[in-house]
Amino acid sequence: MKYATYCLLLMLGFLGLSVMGSINEYVFFAGFVILQFVILATAWNILGGYAGYVNFGVPAFIAVGAYTAVVLFKSISAPFLVQILGGGILAGALGLGVGLLTLKLRGIFFSIATVAVVFILETVVNNWRYVGGATGMQLTRPPDLWFFDSYTRMLFFVMAVLAILSVSIARYVQDSFLGRGLRAVRDSEEAAECSGVPTLKIKLIACTISGALMGVAGSPMPMYLSYIEPASTFNLSYSIYALGMPIIGGTSHWIGPVIGALLLATLQQIVTVTVSNELNVLIVGVLLVLFVVIAPEGILGLIKKWKQSSK
Numbered sequence: 001m002k003y004a005t006y007c008l009l010l011m012l013g014f015l016g017l018s019v020m021g022s023i024n025e026y027v028f029f030a031g032f033v034i035l036q037f038v039i040l041a042t043a044w045n046i047l048g049g050y051a052g053y054v055n056f057g058v059p060a061f062i063a064v065g066a067y068t069a070v071v072l073f074k075s076i077s078a079p080f081l082v083q084i085l086g087g088g089i090l091a092g093a094l095g096l097g098v099g100l101l102t103l104k105l106r107g108i109f110f111s112i113a114t115v116a117v118v119f120i121l122e123t124v125v126n127n128w129r130y131v132g133g134a135t136g137m138q139l140t141r142p143p144d145l146w147f148f149d150s151y152t153r154m155l156f157f158v159m160a161v162l163a164i165l166s167v168s169i170a171r172y173v174q175d176s177f178l179g180r181g182l183r184a185v186r187d188s189e190e191a192a193e194c195s196g197v198p199t200l201k202i203k204l205i206a207c208t209i210s211g212a213l214m215g216v217a218g219s220p221m222p223m224y225l226s227y228i229e230p231a232s233t234f235n236l237s238y239s240i241y242a243l244g245m246p247i248i249g250g251t252s253h254w255i256g257p258v259i260g261a262l263l264l265a266t267l268q269q270i271v272t273v274t275v276s277n278e279l280n281v282l283i284v285g286v287l288l289v290l291f292v293v294i295a296p297e298g299i300l301g302l303i304k305k306w307k308q309s310s311k
Contacts, residue, residue: 049251057114091215136229250300
């Protein structure tokens with residue numbers, strides 16, 4: 001109940017921020033990316049953090065969400081929320097399909113299989129002229145802004161709501177039978193099976209939820225950029241970001257990916273404006289090395305150690 005209250009207050013805060021006219025437009029432009037990273041980190045952690053299955057196929061799920069939105073908009077002029085819903089459903093279906101084919105693999109073999117999904121789908125999109133093929137396509141935003149002053153502010157608010165919903169789902173999964181089963185799989189899948197845990201079933205559910213949330217994160221991107229093309233949509237940097245943010249924040253709790261995403265995405269936006277956009281991946285790499293060596297349990301682990309030492 002307390003958590004629901006916090007979420008409601010946060011949503012009202014984002015709504016108030018979105019309709020304020022005195023704030024620089026870039027704040028909302030950058031805020032969209034930060035909130036998108038929160039969703040990606042949260043989604044990745046449901047399978048990678050809770051169950052220990054490292055998914056490098058993040059760009060595939062983002063792209064399915066984005067291109068589903070494009071097809072819905074181009075074919076039937078679907079409203080923005082329908083585009084997001086459609087992207088989430090198809091990305092969730094992809095997650096289920098990938099899970100059925102790959103979840104019997106373990107360790108590096110599962111990770112390699114998820115990377116293969118990215119290249120397969122990118123090849124399909126590169127040869128799909130309806131969505132622009134390899135050259136991409138320009139999109140014209142619809143005039144519907146609801147009660148916002150600009151499309152960027154509307155997208156920021158929508159992404160804020162989606163981020164809150166994603167974190168709420170991750171928190172529910174963590175405290176449910178599904179979360180306990182996934183943690184048992186991470187510790188020892190053989191022992192979990194012997195204890196009666198339906199390991200394949202819960203892994204499939206986690207893969208579906210994780211994929212759907214990534215699709216939801218990718219669905220607003222075409223309208224955010226007013227353009228879409230395969231090279232950037234299937235960028236493997238998304239895999240690095242999605243992996244790095246939970247590791248930096250801590251994979252053991254739902255709040256860890258949120259902390260890591262807010263820290264990493266905010267730092268990247270600052271560096272992009274003040275230094276260079278090319279340093280983004282370097283920042284992620286340096287932080288990953290530092291946290292893996294110094295704090296393998298992430299920021300949450302550091303906080304836990306600090307509390308224990310202060311007693």
